[in-house]
Amino acid sequence: MRREGEHVSHRDGAALVNSVEGYLRARAYQEDACREAEQFCARMPWLTSAQAEDVxxxxxxxxxxxxxxxxxxxxxxxxxxxxxxxxxxxxLRRELLRRHAAGACAVLACATAVGSLAGALSR
Known part of the structure; x- marks a missing residue:
């Protein structure tokens, strides 16, 4: 229970809103179902009040x-x-990581090869 002066957290507020929304939707749905049932029973005028309520x-x-x-x-x-x-x-993440690692290895191998070639040519 919340004490006076305490604030409701965002999560608690969202949960409360969701709960109220769910309740209101359920009530509206039940009212729609009742209305449909009453319209259905209205097409059967031979039903007694008790029978119509039961249906x-x-x-x-x-x-x-x-x-x-x-x-x-x-x-x-x-x-x-x-x-x-x-x-x-x-x-997909694993595949992307694998491709990035392969690309990085290829760039490193090329850089090493270029460095070795440059070193060999400069001698």
């Missing part, structure tokens, strides 16, 4: 579960892609 509750629960699965699948794929990209980046 609405089931619809919202099913839609939220489906969305949760879809988001989890997306998050899992993002983790996979991150691993693939990090592995590719590491391989």
């Amino acid at each position: 609405t509750r089931h619809y919202v629960r099913q839609r939220i579960a489906l969305t949760r699965r879809m988001l989890q699948t997306t998050a899992d794929r993002a983790v996979e892609l991150r691993g693939e990209y990090e592995a590719r980046y590491a391989a």
Whole structure:
């Protein structure tokens, strides 16, 4: 708990903002699902109020579960892609380092050869 006069760190503030944003998005999504369920039930005027509430509750629960699965699948794929990209980046870095080292060796060999040739010619 924060004491009076203490400041919230940038990380804590960002986490709080993300948490609030997530909550607001979830509430908006649930309200959309409820609205859709009510519109669906309105097309079935023979349902009693209790039946319409039951259908609405089931619809919202099913839609939220489906969305949760879809988001989890997306998050899992993002983790996979991150691993693939990090592995590719590491391989590219190693290759670049290898090429720079080979280039530096070639420049050093040429400089040594030129120095030796210059020394031999000056004698």
